[in-house]
Amino acid sequence: MIWYTVKQMPLAGTLVDGRYRLVRPLGHGASSVVYFAVGTDGLPYAVKLFPPELSRRAEREYDTAAHLVHPRIGQVHKRVQIEGRPSLILSFARGRVLFQRYTQRPALQTERKPYLLTLAHVLEALAYLHGHGLVHRDLKPENIIVDGDGSAKVVDFDLSGPIRENFGTPVRIGTLAFQSPEATRGEPLGTESDLYGVGLLLYWGLHGELPEEGAPLPPSPDPLDALRVQLMMPEREQRLASAAEARRQLLQLAGLPY
Template structure:
């Protein structure tokens, strides 16, 4: 993580105020330009220029109301060196992982926004590769934006060696095997997210090796809606989630547009 940037001004325009989020790798700062417009500055450690470049390249292609804009690729001077960074639109709100605590009955609307954002990406032959609650920012009106594209890339991208991209709690079986993720991989992660959003807990928990084995080999516990959600788990909803999280990628929804069509056909009253 990169810390200690508060107070500096970048390119004579963007003043860094304070950190607002920290991940396993990058730190996100609140910044304002000379006109008082807020931004998010995502700063990577030195040596991770490739991750910042990837977020910039992918972000340049994404134009959708439920995707947070990536605005510029910057370098941040710090401790005698340059740290790679990307400038993002400021997305007001909180991560879905926190937002759900106070809004459990509204999660289906957020899930629709996720599918709409992913449908845009998949239509461009791009794969997010790290769909999870922490990568959705939801504002006070329930509008959600998909964020974090430093692992994202084109469908069919080849790597010099097997890599495991994603977050273990939400990762698709083929990602565990080191295969290149596809839109169907995003659908698996979205299905695990939806299960968590409705139940209030993940289907697979434990040590990393246990969770990965469960993704590969075990069926999730029967889905029961959390008491605070007020949601009804119907046979149709169970079938929808089962298709999302099929171990066999060929039996899943192949992209988010397919899933969105079926999801909207479920006609949940909670979406109104």
């Protein structure tokens, strides 16, 4: 009910911070609503609004991601207030969320080259993020914006944080369908936990659907299935943990230069 109220607020036309004019809603999730905006510099932006009770979450996303600058990551520019709501000014990522972009499935059969580019860009983003000591912790199609040619950006860092961050008690972070086994147990998450999510995206690209919970994973004759197996090992210690290595293998198995 909170987000229905926020979504219906007549914010279009509002000038934020004297620089960003809200134009229209782009979408909303469990904890925020995002508006398309145009800056006085003529550039497009996204503006993410949180409810007042989630101000700490907005602050955490800003503190985590404001220093991250990479072409495959949605940049967080500034923290502002909009009618009493904590908000963030973000770079605008052109395209659609991954599942909306790839409507013909399995994507690796119908649009192999674009989907490979999408996965390669996601792995580039994760390699950069992990190199800064951070894990995304909510890698899912809704947090991957894909353009027409397959170019992709990873967005939404409100659940991100330091590698192996320990909260003192088990905390289940992320979206259930894309959680690693250790995430469902509430354990501290590492780079291999993000890469499990990439494995699920690879599985989806190979089979056109997500695996059924508890069911054995069917093999695929596609050479990329070898990488999928490494990314989705149930035991985190046996799983591939380097995004850069995963990208190298992805392109090598696909017969592309890396």
